Amino acid sequence: MSDTAVSVVIAYHSGHGHTTKLAEAVRDGAAGVSGTDAVLISVDALTDDEWARLDAADAIIFGSPTYMGTASPAFHTFAHDTSGRWYRQAWTNKIAAGFTTSGGKSGDKLHTLQYFTVLAAQHGMHWVNLDLLPGQQDSELNRLGGWLGVMAQSPAGQGPEAMAKSDLLTGTHLGQRVAEHAHLLRRARQAA
Amino acid sequence: MSDTAVSVVIAYHSGHGHTTKLAEAVRDGAAGVSGTDAVLISVDALTDDEWARLDAADAIIFGSPTYMGTASPAFHTFAHDTSGRWYRQAWTNKIAAGFTTSGGKSGDKLHTLQYFTVLAAQHGMHWVNLDLLPGQQDSELNRLGGWLGVMAQSPAGQGPEAMAKSDLLTGTHLGQRVAEHAHLLRRARQAA
Amino acid sequence: MSDTAVSVVIAYHSGHGHTTKLAEAVRDGAAGVSGTDAVLISVDALTDDEWARLDAADAIIFGSPTYMGTASPAFHTFAHDTSGRWYRQAWTNKIAAGFTTSGGKSGDKLHTLQYFTVLAAQHGMHWVNLDLLPGQQDSELNRLGGWLGVMAQSPAGQGPEAMAKSDLLTGTHLGQRVAEHAHLLRRARQAA
Amino acid sequence: MSDTAVSVVIAYHSGHGHTTKLAEAVRDGAAGVSGTDAVLISVDALTDDEWARLDAADAIIFGSPTYMGTASPAFHTFAHDTSGRWYRQAWTNKIAAGFTTSGGKSGDKLHTLQYFTVLAAQHGMHWVNLDLLPGQQDSELNRLGGWLGVMAQSPAGQGPEAMAKSDLLTGTHLGQRVAEHAHLLRRARQAA
DSSP, X not given: OXXXXXXXXXXXXXXXXXXXXXXXXXXXXXXXXXXXXXXXXXXXGOOHHHHHHHHHOSEXXXXXXXXXXXXOHHHHHHHHHTHHHHHTTTTTTOEEEEEEEESSSSTTHHHHHHXXXXXXXXXXXXXXXXXXXXXXXXXXXXXTOOSSSEEEEOOTTOOGGGSXXXXXXXXXXXXXXXXXXXXXXXHHHHHO | OOSSSEEEEEEEOOSSSHHHHHHHHHHHHHHTSTTEEEEEEEGGGOOHHHHHHHHHOSEEEEEEEOBTTBOOHHHHHHHHHTHHHHHTTTTTTOEEEEEEEESSSSTTHHHHXXXXXXXXXXXTOEEEOOOOOOOSSTTSTTTTOOSSSXXXXXXXXXXXXXXXXXXXXXXXXXXXXXXXXXXXXXXHHHHO | OOSSSEEEEEEEOOSSSHHHHHHHXXXXXHHTSTTXXXXXXXXXXXXXXXXXXXXXXXXXXXXXXXXXXXXXXXXXXXXXXXXXXXXXXXXXXXXXXXXXXXXXSSTTHHHHHHHHHHHHHHTTOEEEOOOOOOOSSXXXXXXTOOSSSEEEEOOTTOOGGXXXXXXXXXXXXXXXXXXXXXXXXXXXXXXX | OOSSSEEEEEEEOOXXXXXXXXXXXXXXXXXXXXXXXXXEEEGGGOOHHHHHHHHHOSEEEEEEEOBTTBOOHHHXXXXXXXXXXXXXXXXXXXXXXXXXEESSSSTTHHHHHHHHHHHXXXXXXXXXXXXXXXXXXXXXTTTTOOSSSEEEEOOTTOOGGGSOHHHHHHXXXXXXXXXXXXXXXXXXXXXX
8 A cells, every 4th residue: 555545444344255255356346546555454353454554545445244133243243343443532533434235126235225324423424325217127237226335135045146237337337436535635635 | 894804804995996906916916715705905095994993903014106105195195194093003913914015126115015014014003014035037026135025016007917926816815814913813712 | 030020131232330320320220110020131152041031032232332422342343243144033023222421421322322223123123212201401311302212411420320310210111111022022922 | 704714604494592592503603614604503493595595505503402312303304305306316425524512411412413424424424533532620711521513501491591611512512613714625626
């Protein structure tokens, strides 16, 4: 990570690989913006170096499967472990965004995204939403019709290879959007 | 409405006919339970008789399209007009449930159902959820994967005739479930 | 647990004792209804016997502190461990309710209660809300003005002994309300 | 409104004057940032000029009382009237934030703020959260402990003069925070 690159960290947990695949798509979108360090960090076994990357990030994108209507226990454990940073408001004014996967088309994924927004709010972060109308075909971006973040769906019992390409591209779109917004804020702070 | 029939009122607003069609499906499910008066009441122009039916109901099922992430203005006006009943807690212990329609598969419909649960909670009502796993095919009940209530989706720009049969049948299932629960509570109160 | 008693299980996690104290108040309310077995089960180390009690319960009341805007990681781990029961819809038609504690008066506790309702919905349970207008004095029931369940608040850094008596009594009220509703449904099913 | 001033519009509805008073406090916070045009727009009777101001705004701050667990019918009517702008994604990348008032301390105000975030998300706006830990005394900022926006509470049946000064100052804090963020983004776009 160079001193001047904008840092986008995708902080995610994956149970069976679907969320990893979506996280990679988000990462690719962010990495495609020139001057961006985009890194994947799995939150279930954070090293000191990874916590340092989170603390230094311009933007953190939260990702998790939706299990029983919310993020996975591993993600919740990570979120709880940020309590000290919350108490110091150490992440204030960072950019935040989110994505989630499940077997159902709606699948209460909105509730997971709402949870991410509440988590970001408690940290005083700025939330970046999708800027996409709902796709009318399964091949189109935002085919499930979400706005607070990216929703992906794949049939129960099938692996990551069965994920819809449009869901992954929606993730790539969000990653790019977050990175561009992070560059905008970086420039503004440098100009100030 | 006979003295002894169990009363299920579907209190709904429809913008372009989709919610009416789903409301009728819900009504059919309730009406199919022997000894049930199931009536549709459009909430945008309530008569005194309709308010009386709401007040006398064993169960009220809320329905609305999802517009801009919540129920329609007409539904919200109705909900606001229940404030006096809220203040007297006049609907306490009635059964409540809900359904909503939109053009997107997720379409933030969960937020409309959450709103219905909050409205029911403020009235001290008992909320009945769906008891269906997500359908894996579009022809199956609960194909969109919701639980707080019924979600229906039809393509933007198409009329009620384009609604998925499985969504309507999910509505019928909920109507039947609510009516059966209302009969159960009625029997219990009579036995008490 | 006798064969004929109605069973109300308070399934909770407590971090520093506040939620335990509220859980006890809820339990006392349920236990005060004649013919009720009301038991506290801490969800962070469930025994086979405790899972059996949950499976046999007429009503399950969820409780957790609100940490970072949602239930504690231990509660989320428990909820995730109910996935098999969800898949079999083994808890369908049980009664559910909830309570939560935090240091802030609002403190995003509503989001934790919303999460409980989503969890209950996925299990096809019936949600029982509070039937109390907001108290206007700190000494009154429902002083914080919640409806989806019980909210309790105590100052940051202070122990359970600093909890407001009215919050605990609101918990007792909910426990009694849930037990009475469970008796009603039990009678109805026996009469059926 | 000069060509170069940053424009912050407070788009609000007030039933009995409380939300107006909070809206004025938010406006004062924004207006205190040099080079900011901060205007109050009551959404229940919008003129063409006011719609033009909304369209030209750098930031829109939503405000409403919480009635029956959500924004007022007048606010919902306004939100519905933005559907055309949503369809054209005309407000994408504007800044958004929110505030609400009610008689209860929690009072389901979080649900109104969640609704505002969903509305902003559908418009592709960027959501600015509070950066304040919960106040421990009633005299402190964020005494109610919210993060998605400003929560204000005053006793039922009392007028705007009974509002807590700290709630109003929390509104002023948010107004200033939004204006500063709007200036940051404006500078960045000019530098780009």
